[in-house]
Amino acid sequence: MSMVYDEYGRPFIILKEQQAKARVKGTEATKSNILAARSISNMLRTSLGPKGLDKMLVSPDGDVTITNDGATILEQLHVDHQVAKLMVELSQSQDDEIGDGTTGVVVLAGALLEQAEVLLKKGIHPIRVAEGLEKAADVAMQTLAEIAEPMDIAVNNHAALVATAMTTLSSKILHQHKHKMADIAVRAVLQVADLERRDVNFEHIRVEGKTGGSLEDAELVNGIVIDKEIAHPQMPKIIEDAKLCILTCPFEPPKPKTKHKLEIDSKEAYEQLYQQEQEYFRDMVKKVKDSGANLVICQWGFDDEANHLLLQNDLAAVRWVGGVEIEHIAMATGGRIVPRFEEISAEKLGHAGRVKEITFGTSDERMLVIENPVNTTAVTVLVRGGSKMIVEEAKRSLHDAMCVVRNLIRDNRVVYGGGSAEIACSLAVSRFADTVTGVDQYAIRAFADALDDIPLALAENAGLSPIEEVAAAKSRQVKEKNPVIGLGMDVMNEADGYHSADMRELGVFETLIGKQQQIQLATQVVKMILKIDDVISMGPQ
Structure with missing residues (x-):
């Protein structure tokens, strides 16, 4: 505490309680x-x-x-x-x-x-x-x-791994189906594990959830599952021997990076602009077709006009695929992510045995499944549940179980x-x-x-x-x-x-x-x- 005086000579006190x-x-x-x-x-x-x-x-x-x-x-x-x-x-x-x-x-x-x-x-x-x-x-x-x-964690003996995963799931929401879920967790980890190096790459394991069904409907998919659907309803829903073109550039005409203004003052000018846009679209589709691709995975969206043009050229497409999913698809299929249409080539395509769109129940809920990719170590655990909260908690529980299995591969001793x-x-x-x-x-x-x-x-x-x-x-x-x-x-x-x-x-x-x-x-x-x-x-x- 200290006393000071203002400009008129009147005293007032400053308290330093805040510092204390x-x-x-x-x-x-x-x-x-x-x-x-x-x-x-x-x-x-x-x-x-x-x-x-x-x-x-x-x-x-x-x-x-x-x-x-x-x-x-x-x-x-x-x-x-x-x-x-x-x-x-x-x-x-x-x-x-x-x-x-x-x-x-x-x-x-x-x-x-x-x-x-x-x-x-x-x-x-x-x-x-x-x-x-x-x-x-x-x-x-x-x-x-x-x-x-x-514990014996040989490839042909999963009993110890399953038992340890079941112990983890005993305290989780999955405890009623813990034997099946533990088996899924063990098979998923062993699919991507390197037992010689005692290492597990979790980047090759995806855990996807979809509301509907029950917890016991969970399954292990040998491949990648993403929560997307084929862009056009008339495009094929099953693509055998899929060759994937993985794009991070939009399927649309390029836009100038500076501020611009375009005035259309006649029908001929509008027609010319329309033809120019069509030429851009046709050139993009041609480059994809010439590479031998039969499925386009695009990180960005494209309008109905581009969608229709892809359909006319017998090219199935998926749009608005997230960056993480794009990386997983490229990793699993052995493809290269293409940032520009000029760089598309046959060597950069990803390959998978089959790509199909699956539906759930009586709703319009759809997901895309990429089966038997080139990289056979890529797996996806598909979790079902009655509500979003149950699905999210089940995903957390399965992650814990897979972490325990990974730890047992790193060090096979248990208490x-x-x-x-x-x-x-x-x-x-x-x-x-x-x-x-x-x-x-x-x-x-x-x-x-x-x-x-x-x-x-x-x-x-x-x-x-x-x-x-x-x-x-x-x-x-x-x-x-x-x-x-x-x-x-x-x-x-x-x-x-x-x-x-x-x-x-x-x-x-x-x-x-x-x-x-x-x-x-x-x-x-x-x-x-x-x-x-x-x-x-x-x-x-």
């Missing part, structure tokens, strides 16, 4: 950051696991999205708090690298922060807490590697789900804490407690008694020395009356690299948040 509000220091900053991060984690906690609930997201435009995919939920949230944005980026990192486990990584980070907050209240320094969490994370990663089991991996790691970290002297052991035990939060959330979302179920599973793991005992949501264990079960027998798998990535990313973000003790808003206030 722009800076938060010490314990207050740490608590504020932890509260913001935990609010994001608590929101996603109810969406974890096979019994997790969905969120309805309404955009400012009124578009509705219903999903339980953590990355999708956080991506569409408008988060203002800086640390809350870290949690959003955490989920996005998991999605970019692994494709699955986006909810679990945020829930684990929230549990770690909750445990860290308790330690900070006891007076333990944030650096000591962060160091203890890092040591515990190393033990958890090592434990996961020890309990992991290699078992149902919270069994987290419980095994929690027990191992607790044993390690007993060997540590000093303050670090408190943070290590806190890490073990945070790992328990995953199976606790799974049990809670299934309507079970969380503490009792997790305690029973832990007891069986210790007693039987079996790290694959977890929560079998739909199985009642007759021996003790709880839902603990052997996850190997239930066929509930998760990829090792996905689980390790969860622990690694969550620990890194929590360490970063704990080390923040001063929040300064830059710029004018």
Whole structure:
């Protein structure tokens, strides 16, 4: 606060409260950051696991999205708090690298922060807490590697891949048809996978959706499916041995790039202009025909006159095909994208066994299918559903399943789900804490407690008694020395009356690299948040 005088000598006071509000220091900053991060984690906690609930997201435009995919939920949230944005980026990192486990990584980070907050209240320094969490994370990663089991992913044996994909789909909208959908995901990935290099090119996999039908009508198409139709109703709907001319230039006369004005003052001038336009059209069609093409794929539109001229010359055409679809078609058919009519040649044409237009139901809904292209690794998964929201969620679910299959091809080791991996790691970290002297052991035990939060959330979302179920599973793991005992949501264990079960027998798998990535990313973000003790808003206030 300071006092100044105006031009007439009258005093007035300037309050500097805004500058004070722009800076938060010490314990207050740490608590504020932890509260913001935990609010994001608590929101996603109810969406974890096979019994997790969905969120309805309404955009400012009124578009509705219903999903339980953590990355999708956080991506569409408008988060203002800086640390809350870290949690959003955490989920996005998991999605970019692994494709699955986006909810679990945020829930684990929230549990770690909750445990860290308790330690900070006891007076333990944030650096000591962060160091203890890092040591515990190393033990958890090592434990996961020890309990992991290699799976046979040979080309002729898809059982392990299908089982892992089914585990992912258990918590999705596709869970009722998870066996068929998992099989589609596995076949799609194997079609484009290079097993020698252990690599999968997702650019060769398209996922298209169309409202109508049911989820079980989904199918895998060996080729490209695009949501377009043949430009003219009298053009052929099935083209055998298709030779595709892929254009990114419009089927129309060229326009001067400068401002121009054309005056037509007589019938002869109009006729001359019309004949000139016709000559342009005829020249364009002739160049396409001379190349040997029997189908034109055009990124831009063309008017009815050009459409009619194409029909007269027995050339089928598709217009307004998006840039991404154009690239996929060129990649699959081995064609070259042609930017100008002068560059059209037979060598630049794409080739496919057959191109056909398919219709759906009693409506005018049509799609174009390019079957048996030259590049046999190009596939499309066609998803059907009763509404647009269901189709979009099914596409997200299938993407997660395909990402899991890809991860299993990269590293064929799996750990078992149902919270069994987290419980095994929690027990191992607790044993390690007993060997540590000093303050670090408190943070290590806190890490073990945070790992328990995953199976606790799974049990809670299934309507079970969380503490009792997790305690029973832990007891069986210790007693039987079996790290694959977890929560079998739909199985009642007759021996003790709880839902603990052997996850190997239930066929509930998760990829090792996905689980390790969860622990690694969550620990890194929590360490970063704990080390923040001063929040300064830059710029004018």
